[in-house]
Each structure stands twice: as structure tokens, then as C-alpha cells.
Amino acid sequence: MVSEVKHLVRRFICENFIVREEDFTDDDSMLEKQIIDSTGVLELVAFLQEQFGIPIADEDITPDNLDSVERICAFVQRKSNAIPSTAMAMASRRTL
Amino acid sequence: MKRCRQCTLPETYPGITFDTQGVCQFCRTYGEGESIRQRRATLRERFAQLLATERRPNGYDCLVAYSGGKDSSYLLALLAREYGARPLALTLDNGFLSPQALVNMDRVTQSLGVDHLIIKVPVEIMRQIYARSQRQPLFAAKTLQRGSAICMACIGLVKFLALRCAIERQIPFVAFGWSPGQVPLSGTLIKSQPAMIRAMQRATFEPLYAVVGEAVRPYFLEERHFRAADRFPYLVGPLAFSPYREDRIMASIESLGWKRPTDTDANSSNCLLNSLANRVHKRQFHFHPYEFEIAGLVREGILSREEGLARLTAGEDAQLIHRLEERLRPSTD
Numbered sequence: 001m002v003s004e005v006k007h008l009v010r011r012f013i014c015e016n017f018i019v020r021e022e023d024f025t026d027d028d029s030m031l032e033k034q035i036i037d038s039t040g041v042l043e044l045v046a047f048l049q050e051q052f053g054i055p056i057a058d059e060d061i062t063p064d065n066l067d068s069v070e071r072i073c074a075f076v077q078r079k080s081n082a083i084p085s086t087a088m089a090m091a092s093r094r095t096l
Numbered sequence: 097m098k099r100c101r102q103c104t105l106p107e108t109y110p111g112i113t114f115d116t117q118g119v120c121q122f123c124r125t126y127g128e129g130e131s132i133r134q135r136r137a138t139l140r141e142r143f144a145q146l147l148a149t150e151r152r153p154n155g156y157d158c159l160v161a162y163s164g165g166k167d168s169s170y171l172l173a174l175l176a177r178e179y180g181a182r183p184l185a186l187t188l189d190n191g192f193l194s195p196q197a198l199v200n201m202d203r204v205t206q207s208l209g210v211d212h213l214i215i216k217v218p219v220e221i222m223r224q225i226y227a228r229s230q231r232q233p234l235f236a237a238k239t240l241q242r243g244s245a246i247c248m249a250c251i252g253l254v255k256f257l258a259l260r261c262a263i264e265r266q267i268p269f270v271a272f273g274w275s276p277g278q279v280p281l282s283g284t285l286i287k288s289q290p291a292m293i294r295a296m297q298r299a300t301f302e303p304l305y306a307v308v309g310e311a312v313r314p315y316f317l318e319e320r321h322f323r324a325a326d327r328f329p330y331l332v333g334p335l336a337f338s339p340y341r342e343d344r345i346m347a348s349i350e351s352l353g354w355k356r357p358t359d360t361d362a363n364s365s366n367c368l369l370n371s372l373a374n375r376v377h378k379r380q381f382h383f384h385p386y387e388f389e390i391a392g393l394v395r396e397g398i399l400s401r402e403e404g405l406a407r408l409t410a411g412e413d414a415q416l417i418h419r420l421e422e423r424l425r426p427s428t429d
């Protein structure tokens with residue numbers, strides 16, 4: 001399941017921010033590498049909410065949660081675990 | 097040139113893909129009408145509630161990034177009249193505003209009885225930004241898909257200046273005139289967080305500091321601002337969740353004395369520099385810097401596809417561009 005989340009997140013970043021897979025590692029800070037800009041953060045948040053059905057509060061929108069693929073995956077995992085039913089349906093929304 | 101059959105995005109837009117029907121990926125994943133209407137209604141309610149609880153009886157409720165253009169003029173009216181807020185209008189005058197835009201700002205703020213703060217940028221800063229934007233990309237690729245480098249530079253300056261000003265004056269909301277589709281709906285009403293603003297500021301500040309130097313510092317947040325975490329405002333784009341119709345917007349602001357400038361290009365209702373910024377961008381990147389915004393408006397049904405295309409293919413005012421180039425010529429060699 002973790003690798004599925006990672007795959008979907010990486011694919012979104014590549015498609016939406018027009019970068020290639022080899023341009024960023026899972027640990028890279030995407031704001032620092034200028035892959036994501038300030039409006040891009042909002043696009044990423046909208047994607048995570050819709051794709052994984054997780055609620056994201058204003059105070060969740062921090063670099064600690066969202067600045068790298070690794071951090072995003074951990075964040076999605078934590079949020080999903082908080083809602084058991086969503087965790088089950090996770091990653092199934094738009095892939096259908 | 098091949099363009100999406102639903103919106104207007106062209107084949108030259110970075111990363112675009114078309115399906116067999118000739119529809120782009122942005123149109124394919126665009127949400128359904130009913131849920132969007134519902135979400136907009138919820139946002140309007142939430143904003144009204146927050147405004148009521150955060151209201152400052154002795155000060156301003158809302159700092160409005162006010163360009164003097166059509167959208168932010170309407171935004172100011174919406175906040176003052178519909179929401180009953182007490183706004184402070186903040187304008188970053190880049191020195192290239194249409195004279196009519198300056199008249200419009202005065203008429204609108206006077207008609208609404210709104211206080212107005214104008215910060216005028218020295219032309220030398222704009223010269224340096226312009227010179228650099230011609231040589232190499234000033235911002236990240238993604239940023240330059242949303243607008244020209246010059247436009248994004250001014251937007252970046254005004255965004256952080258507005259934040260700084262709101263924190264200093266303890267104003268609980270900063271409002272922007274984002275049109276529907278410019279920013280995801282879930283991002284149109286958010287409480288800002290110091291850590292994220294710091295990271296976002298870096299992405300805007302560093303490229304501008306590299307070009308302009310110390311002169312850009314006053315537009316950005318300092319350490320003392322970041323320490324005042326409890327003063328970080330909500331960022332809100334009320335036009336994105338309000339009924340947005342060109343004819344209603346025009347009727348509303350014209351009743352306040354606003355008149356459309358005749359000297360700006362088809363995509364700006366306040367800034368003359370836009371036409372030159374667009375030309376530089378088109379030459380470098382081979383797509384119009386308004387492609388993203390116009391496609392969003394067409395997708396939302398605010399512009400017809402024909403109206404969108406007309407704005408994207410409107411001719412240039414060669415004399416105006418020449419005058420702008422003269423003014424932006426480096427002052428020393």
C-alpha cells in the first residue's frame with residue numbers, strides 16, 4: 001500500500017509540475033528544488049484530499065508534511081490510519 | 097496550432113496531453129458541477145462565519161491586494177458591501193499602471209469609503225527584473241506556466257508585502273482577486289502557517305534578491321514576522337467561491353465609477369507592462385502566459401471558447417511596446 005501511495009504521488013508531481021521521474025528523489029525538498037511553487041502547494045493539497053479521501057486541515061499544510069515524497073507518503077498514511085474506512089478505500093478513487 | 101477542443105490550451109503548453117477526442121488532461125479531470133456548487137456555498141458560509149468571529153471592532157478586517165483591475169475592484173466592493181467587512185486596500189504600483197487604472201482606484205475606494213495604501217516601486221527595480229527576464233527564466237518552470245516572469249514578480253512582491261502588512265497591522269484576512277479556476281477551490285480559504293509561508297517566500301525571494309539585491313527586502317517577511325505566529329492571517333480568494341459573471345462584475349464596478357482602460361492589452365485591465373511581458377514570454381516559451389488562466393475561465397463557463405481565443409490571439413500595440421522598452425532600457429551600461 002505504501003508503494004502504491006508513492007507511485008500515485010510521484011505520478012501526480014510529474015504530470016502536474018512537468019518534471020521527469022529522474023529529476024527528484026523521494027527525499028528532495030520540492031519547494032527548495034523549485035519543483036512546487038506556492039500555488040502548487042495548494043494543488044498538491046487538493047490532489048491528496050481527492051485521491052486519498054483524507055481531510056487536510058489548515059494546520060496540516062506545513063513543509064514537515066508536504067515538502068518531499070517521503071513526507072507526503074508518511075502524512076497520507078497517518079491521516080488514513082485515523083479513518084479506518086478510508087484507509088481501506090485508499091488509493092482506489094481515481095485509479096478506477 | 098492544435099488546441100484542446102473543450103478549453104483553449106495549445107499543444108505548445110508544457111506537459112499537455114490530448115485524448116482521442118482532442119480533449120486535454122485538465123478538462124478530463126475537471127470536477128462535476130453539482131459538487132463544486134455545493135463546496136462554493138460551504139466556503140461562502142465559512143468565510144462569513146470566520147469574518148464575524150475574527151472581526152476587529154477598532155481596525156481593518158481584511159487587507160485586499162488591490163491592483164485596480166476589474167477583478168480586485170469587484171472584490172473590494174464584494175467585501176465592503178456583501179460581507180460588510182472593513183477592508184484596507186493595498187496597491188503595489190509598479191510604475192506602469194494605466195493612468196485610467198489610477199483614476200479607477202481612486203473612484204472605487206472613494207465610492208466605497210475604503211482606506212487605500214499605495215506602495216510605488218522604483219522603476220530601477222522593474223528595469224532589473226525586465227532585463228533579467230529577457231536573458232533567462234526568473235522563476236521555476238511551473239510558476240512560468242501561470243504567467244510571465246514580470247507578472248509573477250509583481251504578484252510575488254504584492255503577496256508577501258500584503259502578508260507582512262497584515263501581520264504588522266494585525267489584520268486577520270488577506271484577500272486576493274483569484275478568479276475561479278486559478279487556484280484549487282480547497283485553497284481559497286486557508287489560515288497561513290509560518291513554516292509554509294517561510295518555504296514559499298524563499299522560492300519567490302531568492303530569485304528576486306539575486307537580481308535586485310537588498311532593495312527587495314522591505315517587500316518580504318523578516319524573522320520578527322515569522323515569530324508572530326498568532327498574527328498569521330487567513331488567505332482568502334472570495335471571487336473563486338462567489339457567483340462570477342463578467343456582466344455582473346462590470347455592472348457592479350461601473351456603478352462605482354470604474355471605466356475600462358483603453359491602453360492596456362486584452363488580458364489586463366490595469367497594467368501597461370503586461371503587453372511587453374507577454375511578448376517576452378511568448379518568444380521564450382512559445383505559449384501565451386495567459387493560456388492557463390484563460391483555459392480555466394473557459395472550463396468554468398465564464399468565457400466562451402471564442403472569447404478566450406480572441407484574448408489569446410489579440411494583436412500587440414507596437415507603439416506602446418516601443419515606449420515601454422525605452423523606459424526599461426538600463427539606466428547605466
Ligand SMILES: [Zn+2]
Nearest residue numbers: 100103120123
Ligand atoms: Zn482542455
